[in-house]
Structure formats: C-alpha cells, structure tokens
Amino acid sequence: MKNVMLLIALWIFSLPNLQAQEAIFRSQxxxxxxxxxxxxxxxxxxxxxxxxxxxxxxxxxxxxxxxxxxxxxxxxxxxxxxxxxxxxxxxxxxxxxxxxxxxxxxxxxxxxxxxxxxxxxxxxxxxxxxxxGAQADLYKVQQVPHGTVAKRWYPSEGLRMVRRLTIYTPPGYEQSTQSYPVLFLLHGAGGDEEAWMTLGRASQILDNLIAQGKAKPMIVVMPNGNVIQDGAPGEGSKGFYKPQFMIPQTMDGTYEAHFGEIIDFVEANYRVNKEKSQRAIAGLSMGGFHTLHISRFYPNAFDYVGLFSAAIMPRKDATGRVYKDIDATLEQQRDNGYQLYWIAIGETDFLYDANQEFIKKLDAMKMPYTYVETEGGHIWRNWRIYLSQFVPQLF
Missing domain, CATH: 2.60.40.10 (Immunoglobulins)
Structure with missing residues (x-):
C-alpha cells in the first residue's frame, strides 16, 4: 500500500515537469x-x-x-x-x-x-x-581559405591593466614569412572587442573579399575601446554583468592617448609591415570618433582612415590633451599626406548633420576625403556594407 501511495505521489509531483517537458519537445x-x-x-x-x-x-x-x-x-x-x-x-x-x-x-x-x-x-x-545572395554572401562562411581569429591580451601601462583584443590573421599567415598590412577596426558605444566579429561578420567579410581577389591579405586588430574594461562583459576579470551603452571614460581622450600601446603590441608579436602606407584605422559611431582623433593625434601613423557613421559631436568630458588643437592637427595630418580619408553615413542617421558639419570643416581647410551616403540610419546593416566597401580600397 505504501508503495502504491508513493507512486501516486510521484506521479502527481511530476505532472508540472511533464507538462513543461511536453512544451519543450513540442517547441523543438x-x-x-x-x-x-x-x-x-x-x-x-x-x-x-x-x-x-x-x-x-x-x-x-x-x-x-x-x-x-x-x-x-x-x-x-x-x-x-x-x-x-x-x-x-x-x-x-x-x-x-x-x-x-x-x-x-x-x-x-x-x-x-x-x-x-x-x-x-x-x-x-x-x-x-x-x-x-548579393551583399549577404559576404557574411556567410563560404568554401574558401579561412583566416585565424585569436583573442589576445596585451599589457597597457597607461591604463594599468592587461587588456583583451581580437586579432584576425589572413589565410596562410601561419605558413608564410611575409609581413602584412594592418587594419585597426574600432567598435561603437556599448560594443567591445567581440562586436565586429559577431555583429559585423568581419572575419567572413575578410575571408570572402580576400578569396575573391578584391582585398589584399591583411591583419585586422579589433581592440576594446572601453578603457575601464580589461575585456568584454563575461570575458574579463569583472565576470558576468549587464553591459551598458555608455561607459565612463570612453570618449574623454584616455583611449586615444594610449592607442600607441596597441600598435606596439601588434608590431612586436605579429609579422606586420610598419610603414605608414601599410597601416589603416576605421571605426563605427564611437569608434569613428576614436578613429578621427587617433588618426590626427598620430598624424603620420595611418595612410587610410575610415569614419563609419562617426559620432562627431561636442562632449563635455572630452577634456584630454588628445582634443587640443584639433584644427592644427588635422592640418598636419593633411600636410603629411595620406591615401584615403573615407567618410560614410546613412541619410537618416541621427549623426547625419554632425557629419555634414565636419565635412564643411574639411572643405574649408582643403583636406581631401571621399564621402559615401547610403540609405538607412545608425545600424549594423550599414556598417557591414561600409566595411566591405572600405577594405578593398586599402593598401
């Protein structure tokens, strides 16, 4: 009798779990x-x-x-x-x-x-x-040679921590002895060193463009632009926590001022061509803001500059020495010369007017640039397109 009662009790107790499992299996x-x-x-x-x-x-x-x-x-x-x-x-x-x-x-x-x-x-x-089909085929894994994606940690004396970045090396890098050009690719606000890989499909785009002969084999470095983080949420020492859109110190000049540490790490650990003609930098939104200021703060470091929907706007926290003498450093960048200064934005982007004002500044100082305007707003759909259009023009 006790065994019967026990079986009935177990059956009653299991009903909710059975119903839950039924829902799971029906769903699957x-x-x-x-x-x-x-x-x-x-x-x-x-x-x-x-x-x-x-x-x-x-x-x-x-x-x-x-x-x-x-x-x-x-x-x-x-x-x-x-x-x-x-x-x-x-x-x-x-x-x-x-x-x-x-x-x-x-x-x-x-x-x-x-x-x-x-x-x-x-x-x-x-x-x-x-x-x-069409553009989206660049975002798919195709039957072509593939590059290698590594998560590396570099020492930052300026930020007083060891920090994480993502590095793409092109197909054949491990077997080759040649030196490669480098693209530094920067994310937007709320992003991190994972963003261009997951949302931007950067490795798929690079693999496919290189296989098609439309882009030269290159190393792509995707750092974390949030200077108070050593790595992306869940990947750094702070563990698992809810990511935030804007993190303190992201656009106050700290990142730009210490960007040289990233360049030094890459050049010390990878076979790269250190010539200015073999170095590019580009970024979206906040990363476009960083790109603008890094490229003029190091005015003889990059021959190719890409601003994707750049967050060109006055900021109260932009007090670092990086933001001093903006016009003078832009003029120095212009006078040093470069191969490409590429600006792209969507016609309904909330940063559209700010980018038009920046273009007027460049026109006034006769600083050459290429301007691309697309449909749509401040979205990854545009930034994937911009990357696939920018990369074939490099090196």
Missing amino acids: DLISPEMEDNKVTFRFYAPNAQKVEITGDFLPTEKIDSPMGKVDGPGKVTLIKNDKGIWEFKTETLAPELYSYSFLVDGLPALDPNNPFLIRDVASVTNIFIIG
Whole structure:
C-alpha cells in the first residue's frame, strides 16, 4: 500500500515537469525560422498566450526612444495562432541580408527556442538568420581559405591593466614569412572587442573579399575601446554583468592617448609591415570618433582612415590633451599626406548633420576625403556594407 501511495505521489509531483517537458519537445518539433524563396516563416508555441508579436530589422522601421534620442528601430507584427497553440507569421520576399529578430509574448521579450543562433548588441540578445545572395554572401562562411581569429591580451601601462583584443590573421599567415598590412577596426558605444566579429561578420567579410581577389591579405586588430574594461562583459576579470551603452571614460581622450600601446603590441608579436602606407584605422559611431582623433593625434601613423557613421559631436568630458588643437592637427595630418580619408553615413542617421558639419570643416581647410551616403540610419546593416566597401580600397 505504501508503495502504491508513493507512486501516486510521484506521479502527481511530476505532472508540472511533464507538462513543461511536453512544451519543450513540442517547441523543438517546430521549424523556425523556415526559409523558402527568400520568404521566412516564424513559429512560436505558446498555447496559453493572448498575443505573440515578432520584432526584427526585416520589418519597416519605426521611431523608438534610445540613449541617443529618437532613432530608427525595428517595427513589429502580430502572429496568427492555430488550433494547436502555434503562432505563425510569414514574411514577404526579403532582400539578401543578415537579419535579427525576437518575439514578444504578451508584451514580454522572448527568444526563438527553435533557433540557437544569437547575437548580443550591448545588453540585448536577439536571434539571427541570413538570406543569402548579393551583399549577404559576404557574411556567410563560404568554401574558401579561412583566416585565424585569436583573442589576445596585451599589457597597457597607461591604463594599468592587461587588456583583451581580437586579432584576425589572413589565410596562410601561419605558413608564410611575409609581413602584412594592418587594419585597426574600432567598435561603437556599448560594443567591445567581440562586436565586429559577431555583429559585423568581419572575419567572413575578410575571408570572402580576400578569396575573391578584391582585398589584399591583411591583419585586422579589433581592440576594446572601453578603457575601464580589461575585456568584454563575461570575458574579463569583472565576470558576468549587464553591459551598458555608455561607459565612463570612453570618449574623454584616455583611449586615444594610449592607442600607441596597441600598435606596439601588434608590431612586436605579429609579422606586420610598419610603414605608414601599410597601416589603416576605421571605426563605427564611437569608434569613428576614436578613429578621427587617433588618426590626427598620430598624424603620420595611418595612410587610410575610415569614419563609419562617426559620432562627431561636442562632449563635455572630452577634456584630454588628445582634443587640443584639433584644427592644427588635422592640418598636419593633411600636410603629411595620406591615401584615403573615407567618410560614410546613412541619410537618416541621427549623426547625419554632425557629419555634414565636419565635412564643411574639411572643405574649408582643403583636406581631401571621399564621402559615401547610403540609405538607412545608425545600424549594423550599414556598417557591414561600409566595411566591405572600405577594405578593398586599402593598401
């Protein structure tokens, strides 16, 4: 009798777990996202939900609040529920691109349990998928020779810590004895040494452009621009914590003033050509701000400069010696000469007007530059395009 009662008790106790497991297994039976003829079907199992929505950058944009004010953000649409408790939405034909998305279940954010592929942008985690073809083929892993991606730690006496950076070496680097040109590639606010690899698809872009003969083999160095961090959240000594959009000292001149330590580390540990003609620097948003000021603070260090949606704006905390005599150092950079000063921005970017003002300054001092204007705003879709357009022009 005791054994019977024990079995009944165990059965009753296990009901919630059985129901939870049933939900998991039902969910995993679904295919989401399902792609056919560049149309995508999303599915989400939530039989008790009142409303399930999807939000993603494949939908028309809408204005949303952000730390930068009103910016373009992804729209959202409601899924349709069937009699099995499965919510579904099918897109129109999508253009080739790397897309991100997430669900809202009764207003609460949720990831797609059927799609294990994720990216983190600051503190937001979303699912991703790629519609191949055209530009988006650069973002895919193709059957071409691949470079090597390493996470290295370099000593920074100026910042009083050992810091982490990401380094891409091109296909064949390990077997070669030649010296390579170097691109220093900088992230934006809220990013870190992981951003260009995960959000920017930098290694895929470099592999594919090099394989196509459109870019020269090069080393790409992706540092962490947040000077109070030794590494990305979860990768540094501070452990796991919520990433922030703006971190203290990110744009006060500290990073730029000690950037030479990164150059020294790379040149001491990799086979690089140390000539100015073989050195480039580029960055997006905050990284564009850093690029502008690093390239003029070291006015004879870089022959190629790329400003991607650069955060060119006055800042109260920009008090470091790096920001002294901006016009004079720009003139020195101009007089020293360079191969390319490349500026790109989207026509609806919230930094558009600031970039136009900077261009007027360059015009006034007769400083040569190349200007590219695209559709869209302050988004990774543009920055991946800018990288794939900038790299073929180097070296």
